[in-house]
Amino acid sequence: MGSSSRFPVATGDRLSSLPDELLYAIMSFIPVRQAVQTCVLSRRWEHLWCSMPCLNIDQQEFDSTATWFSEGSRFEEFVNSLLMFHKARSLDVFRFHVTQNYGFKVVNRWFRRGIKCFPAVVEISRSANARFHGLPHLGSSSYRLRRLHLVKIALDKSFPRQLSSGCPVLEDLKLDECLLDPPEITSCTLRNLIVADCMTNGGNVLTITAPALVSFYLVITGVGWNWDGVSVNEMPALVKATVCLKQDRRYTSSSPKRPCKLLCNLINVKNLELSGLQTLSILHGESDAFPTFSNLRTLLFDGCDLSDDFQMLGCFLNNTPCLEKLTLQCCKLPEGSKKRKRMENPKRMSIKCHDSLTFQCPNLKLTEIKYKEDDVHQLFGLLSGIWRNLRKTTIILTKA
Structure with a gap:
């Protein structure tokens, strides 16, 4: 007071x-x-x-008040004055969102001025119609940086070095639709990492080294997948991982050049979510031995391709001894499922057992399946054989 x-x-x-x-x-x-x-x-x-101690600069605020700031120059004048007269020695948060095109030197000056205030949190983004801008060199100003969120920002070859040696307390990194050149993320302190729809100049492998990671979220979308591959080093503390490989529907020939082979370095994860029709076949090479997930408790397949008569699903269930909950959400079933007749009461239908499929997952207590109506007969036919040795499992079926 x-x-x-x-x-x-x-x-x-x-x-x-x-x-x-x-x-x-x-x-x-x-x-x-x-x-x-x-x-x-x-x-x-x-x-x-x-x-x-918190600067939340958003050009959209000025775009919506055209009577006050009808020209981009008014926003530029405001930001210049704000950063000139602001006198806080350090910032808790520096947040900046650009919606219009500005010269590289102008925007770079704004970013550098905010970063020089030793922010603990930096969030920089741009709208789709604004040009790409780079992230200034963080230098010694990053010693307090705990969270870094970037959207549609170009990151050059200095960025991996800044992460690995210039951000000693960084725990939370989010890269959304950023340009990574080279595509390398290395940090011994990161606990939460999101890499969503990022790009590279092509012909590169996305390499991630973050041994302290607790939460990992990876989304890759694009023509030709834009990557030669994805390499993730071991994450012994990993609790939750989400991997989504999405195909651009406009380009049906889009596919990765080789498997990502991520699974072998996610073996310590406790909660795993995989989505995308091709995800399972891409994440694991056919000739490799399937890894054992000793700590896995929950497993979610969202829109994945199970048309191999659940062979890949069997690999997971037979190598997850502690799995307690399995969720199959709108997955692709074998082609024969669409040729089956629809049944009004699937609980009473006669179903064909797949005796060759035997899963050993003793701790699986709950299986949730969201299915399409056309797939119901084949689904029950497969489940009758697959789950006959999983008597402790409760199966909940929901029509999508």
Whole structure:
């Protein structure tokens, strides 16, 4: 309360009587233009914005108020003034979103000015119609950086080196639709990693080395998959992993050049989600021995290709001794499933057992299956043989 006593406060103005730290916390929830406008409230608020530890600069805020800032130059003038007069020695959050095209030097100057304030969190993004901008060299300003989220940002050859040696406390990294050249992510401190729809110049292998990772989320989409492959080093502390390999429907010939072979380095994961029709065949080479997932508790297949009569599914179930829950969600079944007759009551149908399929998964307690109506007969036919040795398993069926 000591800081507020220096300013006369209007009677009944309980908000202005709060200490600076609480007012900064309140201001962190509003966009930067509104935060600056609080200077007109009273003398108490006149200079608060100059020291607020959270800068949330979003050009969309100005785009929606064309009567005030009808030209991009007004936004540029505002940002230049904001960063010039802002005097906080360090930032808790530096967030910047660009919607229009600006010269590289202009945007780079804004990014560098924010990063020089030693932010703990950096979130930089651009709209689809704005040109690619690069991430300035973090330098010594990254020693406090805990979270780095980048959307549609170009990352050059200096980025892997900055991650590995210049960010000693970085725990949370998100790269969404970024250009990685080279595609390399190395960090001994990362605990959460998201790589979604990123690109490379082609002919490269996405290499990830993050031994402390707890959560891993990978989405790859694009013509020709845009990658020669994906290489992930062992992650002994991994709790949850999600891998999604999506094919661009406009290009039916799109396919990876060789298997990603990720599974062998995800063996310590406890919760695994795999999605995409081709995911299972791509993630594991046919000639390799299937790995054992000793810690896996939950397994989800979303839209995966099981048309091999569940042979790949059998590999998982026979190599997950601690698996407790299995979810099959709208997966692709053998072609013969569409030729079967629809049955009004699938519980009463006569079904053909696949005696050759025997799964050994003693701890599997729950299996959830979301299926398409056309696949119901073949589904029950396969399940009757597959699950005959899994008597502790409860099967829940839901029509998608």
